Amino acid sequence: MAEFKPYTYFQCPCTDTSFSTRRRIGDSGPSSEEETDEDERTFDPRAPRANYSLYPLEHLLYCEDCHQIRCPRCVLDEIVCWYCPNCLFEVPSSSVKSEGNRCTRSCFQCPICTAPLSISSTESPPEGLGAEYVAQSGPYVLNCAYCLWSSKEIGIQLEKPNSIYAQLAKIKNGGEPYISPKERRRIREERKGDGEESQGSEMTLDPNEKLDAESQFANLKAFYQEQLAESSPASALGFTGDYGYGSPGALSRIMGLYTGSSFGDKKSKSRSSMMREAQSALEGLQISSPSASEESIARLRASGWEGTCSTAQRLAQAHNPRFVSDLRPIAHLLRTKRSKRCKTCRHILSKPESKVQNTRFRIRLVAPNYVPRIAIRPLQPGPAAPQALLLTPLRPTQFVLTFSNPLFDDVRVSIATPAKTPGRFGSRVTILCPQFEVGANTDVWDEALREGGAGAGKGGEREKRRTKAEASEGQQQAEAGKVWERGRNWVSVVVEVVPAVLKVGEEEKKDEKEEEEEQEEEEGGGSRYAGPLREDEDILEIPVFVRVEWEADVAQDEGAGLAAANNKDNKEEKEKRELAYWCVLGVGRIARD
Amino acid sequence: MSKKPVKGEYIETDTGNKVSRRSQIIGTTNIILGGKTVIQAEVIIRGDLLRTYPPSNPSEKQGNPVAVAIGRYCFFSRGCELRPPGKLYRGTFSHYPLKIADHVFVGPGSIVEAALIGSHVHIGSNAVVGKFVIIKDFVRILDGAVVPPNMVIPSFSIVAGRPARVVGEIAEGEIEGFDLREVYRSVGNA
Numbered sequence: 080m081a082e083f084k085p086y087t088y089f090q091c092p093c094t095d096t097s098f099s100t101r102r103r104i105g106d107s108g109p110s111s112e113e114e115t116d117e118d119e120r121t122f123d124p125r126a127p128r129a130n131y132s133l134y135p136l137e138h139l140l141y142c143e144d145c146h147q148i149r150c151p152r153c154v155l156d157e158i159v160c161w162y163c164p165n166c167l168f169e170v171p172s173s174s175v176k177s178e179g180n181r182c183t184r185s186c187f188q189c190p191i192c193t194a195p196l197s198i199s200s201t202e203s204p205p206e207g208l209g210a211e212y213v214a215q216s217g218p219y220v221l222n223c224a225y226c227l228w229s230s231k232e233i234g235i236q237l238e239k240p241n242s243i244y245a246q247l248a249k250i251k252n253g254g255e256p257y258i259s260p261k262e263r264r265r266i267r268e269e270r271k272g273d274g275e276e277s278q279g280s281e282m283t284l285d286p287n288e289k290l291d292a293e294s295q296f297a298n299l300k301a302f303y304q305e306q307l308a309e310s311s312p313a314s315a316l317g318f319t320g321d322y323g324y325g326s327p328g329a330l331s332r333i334m335g336l337y338t339g340s341s342f343g344d345k346k347s348k349s350r351s352s353m354m355r356e357a358q359s360a361l362e363g364l365q366i367s368s369p370s371a372s373e374e375s376i377a378r379l380r381a382s383g384w385e386g387t388c389s390t391a392q393r394l395a396q397a398h399n400p401r402f403v404s405d406l407r408p409i410a411h412l413l414r415t416k417r418s419k420r421c422k423t424c425r426h427i428l429s430k431p432e433s434k435v436q437n438t439r440f441r442i443r444l445v446a447p448n449y450v451p452r453i454a455i456r457p458l459q460p461g462p463a464a465p466q467a468l469l470l471t472p473l474r475p476t477q478f479v480l481t482f483s484n485p486l487f488d489d490v491r492v493s494i495a496t497p498a499k500t501p502g503r504f505g506s507r508v509t510i511l512c513p514q515f516e517v518g519a520n521t522d523v524w525d526e527a528l529r530e531g532g533a534g535a536g537k538g539g540e541r542e543k544r545r546t547k548a549e550a551s552e553g554q555q556q557a558e559a560g561k562v563w564e565r566g567r568n569w570v571s572v573v574v575e576v577v578p579a580v581l582k583v584g585e586e587e588k589k590d591e592k593e594e595e596e597e598q599e600e601e602e603g604g605g606s607r608y609a610g611p612l613r614e615d616e617d618i619l620e621i622p623v624f625v626r627v628e629w630e631a632d633v634a635q636d637e638g639a640g641l642a643a644a645n646n647k648d649n650k651e652e653k654e655k656r657e658l659a660y661w662c663v664l665g666v667g668r669i670a671r672d
Numbered sequence: 673m674s675k676k677p678v679k680g681e682y683i684e685t686d687t688g689n690k691v692s693r694r695s696q697i698i699g700t701t702n703i704i705l706g707g708k709t710v711i712q713a714e715v716i717i718r719g720d721l722l723r724t725y726p727p728s729n730p731s732e733k734q735g736n737p738v739a740v741a742i743g744r745y746c747f748f749s750r751g752c753e754l755r756p757p758g759k760l761y762r763g764t765f766s767h768y769p770l771k772i773a774d775h776v777f778v779g780p781g782s783i784v785e786a787a788l789i790g791s792h793v794h795i796g797s798n799a800v801v802g803k804f805v806i807i808k809d810f811v812r813i814l815d816g817a818v819v820p821p822n823m824v825i826p827s828f829s830i831v832a833g834r835p836a837r838v839v840g841e842i843a844e845g846e847i848e849g850f851d852l853r854e855v856y857r858s859v860g861n862a
């Protein structure tokens with residue numbers, strides 16, 4: 080069985096729509112009615128939706144203005160810069176717009192296995208004395224060092240070892256020259272300029288050419304734009320190569336659609352009816368030949384299963400190829416650096432330095448600096464191999480929960496759990512000490528100095544006390560209402576669980592009736608007992624509602640002077656802070672019979 | 673653990689490195705350890721795989737040649753192996769130095785042949801980091817990943833699979849978790 084590590088996930092309150100309203104009411108002093116309401120709600124960590132709201136503490140941010148946890152769902156991402164993950168060059172957003180979101184240098188991935196491709200000469204390297212000074216020459220091929228694929232397999236060789244993107248854009252698989260849509264446009268324009276009769280351009284376009292999807296689209300687009308420009312002179316000004324939604328011609332056409340009347344002049348309307356359709360490959364017309372599918376079948380016969388692409392390989396390509404021989408090297412997708420804003424108040428929560436290779440942050444408001452961390456460990460030292468630790472059904476087992484306070488104020492923590500964990504197998508849970516105070520986190524530097532330098536952090540001290548406690552663990556007994564252990568900015572409490580019996584299947588159905596009465600409120604009927612144990616259903620997860628209250632030092636806040644002056648009447652509220660959220664503690668796997 | 677530990681498991685150097693007596697460090701004169709680095713039992717470091725190809729500008733050659741350079745607070749778990757990468761270049765085979773910055777964790781059984789590993793990098797267990805791989809700062813390589821040769825892994829990446837790909841991003845709050853000072857301190861010498 081896989082090793083089990085106890086875990087704590089935090090639920091971002093943004094997923095709980097009822098929470099925000101309650102919280103707003105709660106700001107003016109929580110009434111007892113609301114308290115009970117909150118107590119009644121139990122968070123089910125196994126509910127399908129829970130998946131999307133639970134995060135490790137490290138994945139969460141914290142908004143200092145809203146005084147609330149923020150998760151990826153309640154922050155807004157803003158792109159700071161684009162860069163290639165392979166060559167690490169920044170790509171300006173203007174070229175992202177024009178060239179697309181791929182690296183246009185020489186960064187390519189293997190179409191078979193996604194490993195990076197490297198370029199090498201096909202010529203055998205020079206040998207003998209002074210060989211290292213001989214300049215190597217082409218042709219060059221792209222090689223995959225992982226699966227040993229080579230661009231030779233698709234018949235592509237390159238002349239230069241650099242600017243591979245530009246070179247590849249001009250070569251078809253097999254080595255024939257490829258005319259890119261851009262190039263096509265250039266030729267088209269040239270022709271228009273020279274007049275129809277002139278054939279002066281170095282490349283001529285074949286009217287019966289088989290086009291790839293991209294070129295076909297480009298040709299069709301150009302053709303229809305031309306038609307539209309001809310049909311309505313008013314729009315000729317607007318159509319400068321873009322879709323032209325903003326052009327007066329397009330606008331009048333759209334208005335015409337809605338009003339049913341001719342918004343534009345009648346002349347243009349009568350002309351637009353004369354628009355013709357594409358007639359050749361130059362205009363984007365592709366006649367599907369009946370032999371095409373026969374061809375594919377013949378190819379399939381010849382190349383066999385190995386010659387066809389996997390779905391993943393196919394999806395990575397823009398042109399949807401069927402055969403391995405049609406695959407192209409994949410230019411690396413660009414990556415972004417992003418800053419994050421609070422969706423509610425729009426304040427920035429995280430902002431990285433804009434330089435690609437700089438890993439520092441200008442702003443970084445992360446939840447671990449504001450929200451107490453919760454660590455779990457079994458109270459009993461347990462068997463030698465902790466990975467073999469399984470919870471025995473019906474045997475009371477105790478765990479130590481350690482809350483460490485990152486704030487520079489003392490906090491009061493209240494924790495609550497349902498008596499029985501939700502789900503098909505309810506385990507009984509008791510927190511021996513549901514309310515306690517945790518000391519403030521003193522300055523790291525003070526502590527480091529006290530520890531005698533050498534960068535001894537907070538952990539050193541913590542470790543020491545813990546080991547001391549462990550030594551006396553034999554005698555110490557967990558008592559209800561009492562804190563188990565206490566340190567400078569941390570407190571441990573004991574939680575006792577009685578793991579459920581994992582009974583499933585036919586047997587269960589027989590004594591369903593007896594069970595039902597007992598389990599009704601949690602399970603809501605015996606039918607849910609049916610079926611085998613689901614994935615990870617044997618993990619004992621405890622939902623815990625945590626409420627942290629503290630008196631924040633108003634003077635520490637930015638702009639606090641103003642705020643204090645404005646809020647003299649309700650100064651008390653300003654100083655009181657509260658944070659409440661659900662957590663899930665994964666404590667262990669329950670043994671099956 | 674050994675049955676009768678007469679001496680401690682680790683040899684401690686002046687700069688605070690803890691090197692297991694049961695590790696295999698070959699070519700020690702070509703290895704630089706920055707200090708406070710832990711090398712566990714059965715770790716292999718191939719300092720003998722030196723660069724033989726002449727450097728591009730001969731003036732840079734001075735002092736001891738370096739095959740493996742390791743920064744501070746690194747942790748090499750049991751049975752992992754560090755090998756300088758080698759390749760055939762213009763008809764000559766040569767190794768090239770393996771450089772590792774600070775706070776780099778390498779899990780048990782992993783093989784590393786990278787060219788460069790930045791700071792705050794966590795490599796899981798039984799992973800393979802291929803030849804001439806460049807790993808930037810704050811990267812996590814998950815257990816069993818096979819990082820293909822020549823791959824460049826940008827900062828804040830989570831990498832997994834065979835061949836390895838970037839499967840996720842390191843969250844802002846995970847940055848502190850890469851610090852290995854506590855891990856270093858927790859290594860006793862029994």
Ligand SMILES: [Zn+2]
Nearest residue numbers: 091093150153
């Ligand atoms: Zn959220």
Ligand SMILES: [Zn+2]
Nearest residue numbers: 163166182186
């Ligand atoms: Zn690139």
Ligand SMILES: [Zn+2]
Nearest residue numbers: 189192223226
């Ligand atoms: Zn490959």
Ligand SMILES: [Zn+2]
Nearest residue numbers: 142145421424
């Ligand atoms: Zn906010």
